[in-house]
Structures are given as C-alpha cells and as structure tokens.
Amino acid sequence: MAKRILFIVGDYVEDYEVMVPFQALAAVGHQVFAVCPNKSSGEFIRTAVHDFEGDQTYSEKPGHNFTLNASFDDIKVDSFDALVVPGGRAPEYLRLNEKVLEMVRHFAKTNKPIAAICHGAQLLAAADVLGGKSCSAYPACAPEVTKAGGTYASIEVTEAAVDGNLVTAPAWPAHPQWIAKFLAVLGTKITL
Numbered sequence: 001m002a003k004r005i006l007f008i009v010g011d012y013v014e015d016y017e018v019m020v021p022f023q024a025l026a027a028v029g030h031q032v033f034a035v036c037p038n039k040s041s042g043e044f045i046r047t048a049v050h051d052f053e054g055d056q057t058y059s060e061k062p063g064h065n066f067t068l069n070a071s072f073d074d075i076k077v078d079s080f081d082a083l084v085v086p087g088g089r090a091p092e093y094l095r096l097n098e099k100v101l102e103m104v105r106h107f108a109k110t111n112k113p114i115a116a117i118c119h120g121a122q123l124l125a126a127a128d129v130l131g132g133k134s135c136s137a138y139p140a141c142a143p144e145v146t147k148a149g150g151t152y153a154s155i156e157v158t159e160a161a162v163d164g165n166l167v168t169a170p171a172w173p174a175h176p177q178w179i180a181k182f183l184a185v186l187g188t189k190i191t192l
Helices: 015-027 090-094 098-109 120-126 139-147 172-186
Strands: 004-008 031-035 044-051 059-067 082-085 114-117 161-163 166-169
Touching: 004 015, 004 098, 015 031, 015 044, 015 059, 015 082, 015 114, 015 172, 082 098, 082 120, 082 172, 090 120, 098 114, 098 120, 114 120, 114 172, 120 139, 166 172
Parallel strands: 004 031, 004 082, 082 114, 114 166
Antiparallel strands: 044 059, 161 166
C-alpha cells in the first residue's frame, strides 16, 4: 500500500540526498511531498553537491533547483505515514524553526518511520528525538547526536543504520542501503 511521505527541505540541501530518495520513493508508488518553510508548491529550493575529494571535509558545488510540490503552511503532519530529512546545509537553519521541530517530534512521538541522512541528524537532535536511539550521520554531527542522548552509529559511508523506525546513514554513498532499509521499515514490497 502506498505511503504518504513528507520531505522537509531547505535551500542548499544536498542535491543527491533530496533528488535520489524523492524519485526512488515515488518510483515504487509512494506519494512523496517536499516542503520548505516560507515557500509554496511550485517554488524551488537551491541544492548543493557535496563530494569527498580527499580534503579534510567535503567540497561543495552548486546543484540543481528542486521544485517543491507542497506548501509548508498547508501541511497536516498527521496525514503522513513517514518523514525524510535530507542533509546538506539546510538542517543547520531548519532546526531553528519551531514548526519544523514540532513536525519532527510528531513523527517520533507517533512512532512513524523517519529516514535521515548526513546532516539531517542536526534536525533530529534539535527536535530532541534521539534519546536512547542509535543514529548515523556525517561524522562531524556525531557530537550533536550524543549531546541529544543518542548513540552515534559509526559505520562505513556506504552503510545505513536502523533503530526501530529510525533509518540513518552518513552520506549519499549509502543510498542503496539507506533507501532499501527505509523501504523495509515502510513495509514496501518490491517484486521483480
């Protein structure tokens, strides 16, 4: 059965971390909605491509414009079955928006599936939903995970971690594992 899945995004979200899961979840039949505070359906956000090129941290390049297909102010979180929080720079300022934090808390309190990747853990930490949970993220977010009462799952960049209904990963190279594990938590069956 198709699920209604909410993506909370903002400018300079990581390009791959919004585009790939949004398209993959829609491709298997889920209804996927992307929203951004202060923006409406039809408007776009800018994305950034983060890459691992041997430097001490990732590099950043301009990505695509990503068109929102729902209006933030119209969202009723109780009508959604799951939440996706992509990474990039967006979570660092989205976590300052109380309505965004309330949305995240709704999914955690109602035990609905949540998938977060990379810096998406910053939003989960700010919403105070990581207590007692194992959570992977970009390694620079490990202190935020532990300060929020979670256990940082230090895994390979190509792996994903599952703790109940929480599916997390360090960065976009984990997409095959992260998306597959999220689909399993959603109860999605794919037959070939």
